[in-house]
Amino acid sequence: MTKRIFLRLRRFAGCESGVASIEFALMFPIMMGFFMMSAEMGLIQLRQAMLERAMDIAVRELRLGNPAYRDPEALKAAVCDEVLLISNCLDDIMLEMGPVDPRDFIYSEGSVQCVDRTQALNPVVNYHSGAKNEAMLLRFCVLHDPIFPNTGLGKILPVAAGGGYRLIASTFFVNEPT
Numbered sequence: 133m134t135k136r137i138f139l140r141l142r143r144f145a146g147c148e149s150g151v152a153s154i155e156f157a158l159m160f161p162i163m164m165g166f167f168m169m170s171a172e173m174g175l176i177q178l179r180q181a182m183l184e185r186a187m188d189i190a191v192r193e194l195r196l197g198n199p200a201y202r203d204p205e206a207l208k209a210a211v212c213d214e215v216l217l218i219s220n221c222l223d224d225i226m227l228e229m230g231p232v233d234p235r236d237f238i239y240s241e242g243s244v245q246c247v248d249r250t251q252a253l254n255p256v257v258n259y260h261s262g263a264k265n266e267a268m269l270l271r272f273c274v275l276h277d278p279i280f281p282n283t284g285l286g287k288i289l290p291v292a293a294g295g296g297y298r299l300i301a302s303t304f305f306v307n308e309p310t
Contacts, residue, residue, distance in 0.1 A: 165283065165284060168283055171279060171280075176278075176297075183211075183272065183299050183301045184301045185214065186210075186214030187303060188303070189214050190211045191270060191305055196308060208225050209222065224247050224249075225273070226272070227271075228273075229260065229268060231263075231266050232267045232268060233267075244271050245273065246292050246296075248292075248294050249293065249296060250294040263307065264308075267305075268304065272301045273299070273300050
């Protein structure tokens, strides 16, 4: 009886069927993690590019003196009309604009304020349309939600207040004389 059990165990240990299944079971989660992180990173890059493109289009109109864009809500709406891949843009965008002294200016990206989703109202932080021939700084901060919030990049990106991840676009321009 023990001889028979020993022979069966020896035959089982020498059997190589199912080896590919074990390799697949070990490698599949790692490969899926890479695919999920790649998809997330691609979408983040695409959203960032679309935000900067939309900002450039809207700021061009602002620089040329379009009076409708002196209103912060109209400027935010113009940017959100051009951004295609950020859902709920008008609720998740924050605008900051003000004059800059070019000789005494230090740009710090970390100081950009974003929408706080826990608050019912998020007022415009700083919006001064500036005078003629004045250098201006315009910054937009938009929150977006990741595709996979609990894995890969979605797990390690810094979360803003109330959820979402920050996309920031900024530009300088000079007010044209009218």
